[in-house]
Amino acid sequence: MPWCEPCARYLAPSAMTAQGSCPDCGERLETPTVSGRITPDELDLKKLAGLDGEKIPWHFKLLVSLLCLYLGWRVVVIFV
Template identity: 40%
Template sequence: MPTCEDCDHYWRPSELGEGGTCPTCDQALDTTPPKTPWHFKLLILSATIYLGWRAVQGIAWVIHRI
């Protein structure tokens, strides 16, 4: 969501002026959506793989206990 730091206001994309400017002070605002950093995706992926592996280990442990 684009924010004008001067006005301290969040604007909906439909409320912005021409070319993505602040309707109050005409300052050009950053309208690009924030991207997920690659290392965050890597963290989620590795956590998913790790938890999946732990789940497999847990199931195997339970099977061997019976």
């Protein structure tokens, strides 16, 4: 949807004038074009979030493994 900066609002393509400008302020707006459909194969959420190449810290893995061991031991204690 086209954005009008002076009016600070989105405009539907049908709300623009025939010349493609804002009906309130008259500023020429560019209509965004979509070159194709976005598929899950083309979308990289880690790259979009800025987490490209970051790994899980070792101490987080340690805490999760210790938590699993503790909860496993608690299950064993129930039956013994």
